[in-house]
Amino acid sequence: GQSLEQPSEVTAVEGAIVQINCTYQTSGFYGLSWYQQHDGGAPTFLSYNGLDGLEETGRFSSFLSRSDSYGYLLLQELQMKDSASYFCAVSRTGGYQKVTFGIGTKLQVIP
Amino acid sequence: DAGVTQSPTHLIKTRGQQVTLRCSPKSGHDTVSWYQQALGQGPQFIFQYYEEEERQRGNFPDRFSGHQFPNYSSELNVNALLLGDSALYLCATQGGLRSGANVLTFGAGSRLTVL
Numbered sequence: 495g496q497s498l499e500q501p502s503e504v505t506a507v508e509g510a511i512v513q514i515n516c517t518y519q520t521s522g523f524y525g526l527s528w529y530q531q532h533d534g535g536a537p538t539f540l541s542y543n544g545l546d547g548l549e550e551t552g553r554f555s556s557f558l559s560r561s562d563s564y565g566y567l568l569l570q571e572l573q574m575k576d577s578a579s580y581f582c583a584v585s586r587t588g589g590y591q592k593v594t595f596g597i598g599t600k601l602q603v604i605p
Numbered sequence: 606d607a608g609v610t611q612s613p614t615h616l617i618k619t620r621g622q623q624v625t626l627r628c629s630p631k632s633g634h635d636t637v638s639w640y641q642q643a644l645g646q647g648p649q650f651i652f653q654y655y656e657e658e659e660r661q662r663g664n665f666p667d668r669f670s671g672h673q674f675p676n677y678s679s680e681l682n683v684n685a686l687l688l689g690d691s692a693l694y695l696c697a698t699q700g701g702l703r704s705g706a707n708v709l710t711f712g713a714g715s716r717l718t719v720l
Binding site: 544585597 | 638640646647648649650653661663695697707708709710711712713714
């Protein structure tokens with residue numbers, strides 16, 4: 495089977511840095527993605543890691559260690575609008591990839 | 606360029622009824638996946654369609670069925686509705702393997718309430 499673990503809630507101060515960790519167990523691992531979802535909205539793609547290392551996109555960075563089955567999303571210079579749920583998601587090999595999501599981490603940014 | 610569009614946005618049904626949800630993919634996307642998201646949970650994979658065929662399926666009963674049309678749009682059908690089917694149903698589309706297949710583009714969802 496598959497499993498993903500991430501913290502359920504994180505609170506951070508505006509302007510600070512926050513790291514959201516994700517550990518996974520799955521066969522046929524292909525890559526790790528991160529999605530953001532505001533309350534009442536749809537998930538939107540943030541970042542994808544297919545190889546070990548760090549991917550940077552503006553204020554957001556994502557890291558993957560395939561050997562440790564671990565990844566994280568790093569949000570810098572937090573803004574109030576970053577308050578949302580963040581999901582890690584694994585893609586598996588085998589043709590057209592099935593993407594499996596974690597339960598999500600609810601990030602609250604406070605002044 | 607329109608993104609993924611879903612209809613209806615909200616609907617209310619009673620137990621035992623049937624519902625059909627619709628999805629039009631983003632331009633250039635040919636693969637459609639459906640997800641169920643209960644309140645406070647992550648999206649759960651229902652199934653995926655490509656070339657009008659169901660390619661993969663999650664752990665959902667046969668009451669959940671789907672269809673993909675030649676224009677890549679898709680429908681999700683749920684029969685014999687249960688209270689537990691109340692959720693946000695999300696459609697996510699992807700391009701071909703050569704064009705950002707690792708990125709899911711989601712629609713705004715159809716919120717189903719079963720009474």
